[in-house]
Amino acid sequence: MIGRSALFIPASSPSMINASIAFRADTLIFDLEDAVSIGEKDAARDLLDGALGQIEKKNLFIRINPLSSAFWRADIELFLKSGSQGIVLPKATPGDVKSVSEIIKQSNREISVVPLIETARGVEEITDIIQCSPLVSGILFGAEDYCLSMGVKRTKEGREIAYARARLANAAHAYGIEAMDTPFTNADDAEGLNKDAVLAKSLGFSGKAAINPRQIDVINKTFSVEAAELEQALRIIRAMEEAEKSGKGVFSLDRQMIDAPIAQRARKLIKRAQIWGEMSC
Amino acid sequence: MKIMKEAMAGSLESSDCLIMVKPSEKLEIEIESIVQKRYGKQIRAAIEETLDEMGITSGYYKVQDKGAIDYCLRARVQTVTRRGCEEQ
Structure with a gap:
């Protein structure tokens, strides 16, 4: 279960990894993808490999690199070794989810696959993405790349992502899985974050991703049961x-x-x- | 495994360490640390242990430590060693 809040932690940063134990996010997502430059993927995997054995926290997920990259197989090997609970799959397609699920189900432990939906096609294929593996326990919306794929400008109000949000939340409820909303990217705007989180909750999202520890309390409060x-x-x-x-x-x-x-x-x-x-x- | 070329891993940010390696006939480890007095021995032990596990018996390692804890030191040693062993 991902929960109310999921905080992205750059897997290349020892100081953030060390501090992560103190953060009150329901889930930590260690990021091997966007937060790590191409030349540092090997170093980030080594760092995460060492760190994960020492972090005593329930919900640890790893965002691997996309299946279109040269890095994902090594990321999966690390994931299987690590004992983490879940894998976040960027720019997910039904084929990607199927391929990754086939590999990780051999580990014989309970693992969640969370497809990251961040393309126009991903939004349209959401029911196939959810249905193609029983390991899919939730979906995560990534609005920045989604807007890029739509050729539209990302705004604070988020009118441009209204359709995608509604579609994804609806699909998640239809299949009884969790729906995590996209991060709010201005970490200094608590009021904006609160409005955005309230809107996401009203649409049916069960939680929201965070990119900064300062965002966790606002998100947890919004998505808690009153x-x-x-x-x-x-x-x-x-x-x-x-x-x-x-x-x-x-x-x-x-x-x-x-x-x-x-x-x-x-x-x-x-x-x-x-x-x-x-x-x- | 044998160090074949110069390589680097890590950074000089807080809680990290920067390690440089280059080929050498014998194994030499030079350590500069902000916590040298207190943890110098443990830092050296962690580095030597990791190199031993990787089967490294030669190479010059220069470690600039900014307060990295055990797992980070070991990870940086692994990365820099693999990078130094890769064919040019």
Whole structure:
């Protein structure tokens, strides 16, 4: 599970790797791709190989280089050796996801594949990308490269990515996986980040990627379950249990009819709150 | 493995180290560290151990350490050694 926040850490930076243990992101994504120059890919892999054995944290992912590059096989070898939980696959296509899944499923451990959707074609092929491997547990949207592939200017308001966001969030929900929103690239604009995260949540994203540790608290707060929402979900489940005892399939609470979909949403919300430590039960 | 050419790995940023290697008849390791007094012995031990694991018995290594911890030192030694062993 990726969670509410996923922070990219350059795999070439010892100081960032050392500090990462203290960051409160639900997931850390060690980046072997964009954050590492072509001539330093070997050094970054050596560094990450040494570091990952020493980091005691649950959700460690590695962003490998794209399958169109010369580096991805060595990245996968490192990934398999590392014991990390997941792999982030840039500029993912259905074929890429299939190829990588075939290789890593031989490791016989529970691994998540998170395709990074960052092209117009990737957005259009999202259902194939999700369906082509059972290892796909979530998708991550990359708006910068997506805009490049669309030939449009990236703006703070994000009108140019509205379609892609809605499509990806919808697809993720349709197949019961997580949808992570694109990073907000101005690390000094907390208000802008907050607005962007609220918008992403309203569209159905379950979390958001971060490029700076300063962004984590805002993202975690936005994507956490609100106290009032949680209380209402608990009331629904308690009322549903009472109704079931008396043999009712549908019942009302506060004059609102409660049926299976509403109960299911309440259960999901409670589960999410339990996972991210927002409730004690 | 044998060092065949000059190579470098790492950086002079905080928590990192810059290592330069060049061919030499014997194994020589020169270390400059901001924590030399306190951790000099451990730094040398980590470097020697890594070179031993890689089967390196010759080469001149110059290490400029800016507070790299064990895994980083070892990683930089591995990278610079492989780069130095590659054919020109």
